[in-house]
Amino acid sequence: MARDRDWPSNTGEVTWMELSEKRISMFLYAVQGIGAIFVGVFLAAYLGGLPSTAVLHSEPVFRNLLAIFGAVLLILVLVTLVLSFFSKKDKS
DSSP states (O other): OTGGGGSOOTTOOOOTTOOOHHHHHHHHHHHHHHHHHHHHHHHHHHHTTTTTTOOGGGSHHHHHHHHHHHHHHHHHHHHHHHHHHHSOOOOO
């Protein structure tokens, strides 16, 4: 039965929610990288107008970059929360 393969079993087979340490590390590095880019663009927009009082958040270049990287960061954070909730825990 094909459906039986989707359910966790006690036979030691790997289920779809078990993630290797390498995949977890790569995913978390991706989330951190997107977060670093978002913070970098945000700081560039905020500090780019110095020494005047101008803040460049409303400039189309910065606004678009912040929207794109902010949306991707939000999605990755939500995926991380879902994966951490549903992933199989090691009961040692």
